[in-house]
Amino acid sequence: MANENLPFHPSPSIPALNLPTGACDAHCHVFGPAADFPFAPQRTYTPVDAPWSTLVDLHEKLGLDRTVLVQASCHGTDNAAMLDAIARSNGTCRGVGMVARDVSDAELQRLHDGGVRGIRFNFVTHLGQDADTDAVRELAARIAPLGWHAVVHFEADRLEVLAPLLKTLPVPLVIDHMGRPDASRGVDQAPFKMLLDLMEDDRFWVKVSGAERITKSGPPYADAVPFARTLVTRFEDRVLWGTDWPHPNIKKNMPDDGALVDLLTQIAPTEELLKKLLVTNPSRLYWPETI
Template identity: 50%
Template sequence: MPAASQLPPLPEGACNAHCHVFGPRDRFPYAEGAFAPAADAPKEALQALNDRFGFRRCVVVQSACHGFDNRATADAVAARPADYRGIALLPADVPDAELARLDAAGFRGVRFNYMGHLGHKTPIEDVLALAARLAPLGWHLQIHGDPGLLTELGPALRRSPVPVVIDHIGRIDAGAGLDQPAFRALQGLMDDERFWVKVSGCDRITREGPPYGDALPYAQRLVADHGDRVLWGNDWPHPNHAGPVPVEEELVALIARMAPTAEARQRLLVDNPERLYRFG
């Protein structure tokens, strides 16, 4: 396994577009009834990780452990306001004034979780009603769910007035092949230019485990077919992980295999996040 210093250099302005912060719990208590991480994962640790690998930019996604209290994420974004952006967890009836406040604080979208272990699932019509209020802000929806979600909610999500980002390659099963229904559904959504996908979570969809070779073909196909709407993130600190916690160097090493040319890496790590999250 290569050390960080031995990995291919990242392009200037590279963005880690999916990670989280937890706590610290003495400042930002965990939500009642939510999973409580064994250890805090504060902004300083996230900054150190990004700096070690050369990710100047970062997108901090609100963790379910904090529920709708987005203060920990806002605090992480505020520490590096030019280069960090936030994705919120919010109820669908959030007031417009709160959306405006979060926009000024560097937030650019709202995530909706449809994984069973993450609690409440917002009805899709409520999500779309909120999306209409996100449009004037230039925000987007971020959708996280199991593979069946792509077929179940895909038709409704095509009505979204804002971009829709699909998390973690749609959580497909890496062992089921490129022709599996869930991946075909994801590819079908990606043919609609309102959809984006994060080629993150290879460690979550793998059957083989590290170095995640069985997950790589899906990321490669998405980068090849939809290179202007793909994003990469390492998902640090890997919440609710079923297998061994990934080694960060192994995840970063996948980038050059997903996106084998300098041009593809520039789009994946710089141009695409710059466009979606409005850096600069």
């Protein structure tokens, strides 16, 4: 399969915003390198190599101390690249994996021992076939005893159908990228209102990442800010943020990760909100033993 993804930004800026100690990038990826960690044959896209060493250098430049790696569909259910990165991190990295419906208890325990604290389900057309709803129910029940959560990635127009299923699951639910609303339609659009209603249930969390994905105006993503700020100010104890590096499936205007960090001055406009978003909340979900 041809490599159709853009390379990540070659020289991201140093942000003006000084992040609090312990700040976490709660949504990013490692891809390959393919020579060591091959991509899944059934993948719908081929990313550029984006190894752990490059991510470490980026985080040092941005002022980020901790990392949550999210398994992406291009690696399928082979979590090896992610587990290798976590093992190299000296405890500063956790993971969200992807598993098959018939995953063994022994494999789930191996993932837990390797630093995984949740699994991801995709309901996004360009990433291939939707997660099977019966498998979602079964897997959620199986990961509950481990204290894990489920991460759900969906297109905004899917939420109306998905919400009843999500409300039945016996684990915390983390919603990716603000539920991917169309930023040009404003915060009063129906899918975003549905997301706000869902967030009234304290089992739900949301990532205020993906400004570059929901924008219609492009950089500096001003049209995405009201969505993120609404979520941060209304649900300050259940919001997370991440760069989404290396930004798979972005077709133009590859984000400057330093600029994404500086956008936080508008998304979380007080020191208290910023600390909850970047330090306190990810600690509760991924490093509860440190609290």
